[in-house]
Amino acid sequence: MEINVNRYLELLIKENEKQNLVSRKAGREELIGHVEDSLKLLDFYKIKDKKVIDIGSGAGFPALLLAIYCPDAMFTLVESDLKKSNFLIQAVGELGLKNVRVLRERAEILGQNPLYRAHYDICTSRAVAALNVLLEYGLPLLELEGRLFLWKGKNYAAEIAQAEQALTVFKARVEDVCLYSLLEEKDRAIVVVKKEAPTPQKYPRRVGIPAKRPI
C-alpha cells in the first residue's frame, strides 16, 4: 500500500509541475498531509465491500487514497475538470487499481441519471462546496440509509447550522462528526450524514443551481 502511495505522490508531483492539479507551491510535506487527511476516515469507519462515489475528486483526495487502502470497496471518482480527470485516469492505470473508475461529469448530472441515482452506500467529498450544497450533490446518489462523509475544517459547526433547511428538505440527519487534528491544522472534521428518505425527484437541480441558490 505504502509503495502505491509513494508512486502516486511521485506521479502527482511530476504532473503538477506541468499542470496545476493542486497548488503549485504544495511540496511533498503538504501532499503527505492531504494523504493523511484522506485516510483519516478509516480510523472511524470500515468501508470494506461498499460502493463509494466521490464528488469533486480533484487530484485524488480522498478517494484515490481510500481506494489504495480498501481494495474490496468499489470507487467511482467524479471530477468535471478535464485535466484533473485525465490525471486520475492516468494514476489509476499506473497504479493498477482495479476498484476505481473515473467519470468526467458533474454531480448534478449523475444525480438525475438512473444508472447512478440511489446506487451508492457511501458518498465522500473534500474541499468541494458548503455542506448544504453537498447534500444536494450527494444524497440523490445514495441508497436509503447510505451515508455522506464530508471533510470539513474548523467551520464545520456553522456549516451544519446553515444546512438545517436542506437537512429537513432531504430528510437526512447529521449522525456523527469525527473530530481530529493534523499537524498543520488543528480542527478537522468528517461530518457524517445519513439518508433517511428517498430524495425528491426534482433534486439535484440543474448544473450550477445548487451552488448558486443553495437550499
Ligand SMILES: C[S@@+](CC[C@H](N)C(=O)[O-])C[C@H]1O[C@@H](n2cnc3c(N)ncnc32)[C@H](O)[C@@H]1O
Ligand atoms: C478544491 S478541489 C478539491 C479536490 C479534492 N477533493 C481535494 O480535496 O483536494 C474541488 C474540485 O471539485 C470539482 N467540482 C466542483 N463541483 C463539482 C461538481 N458539481 N461535479 C463534479 N466535480 C465538481 C472541481 O472541478 C475541483 O476539481
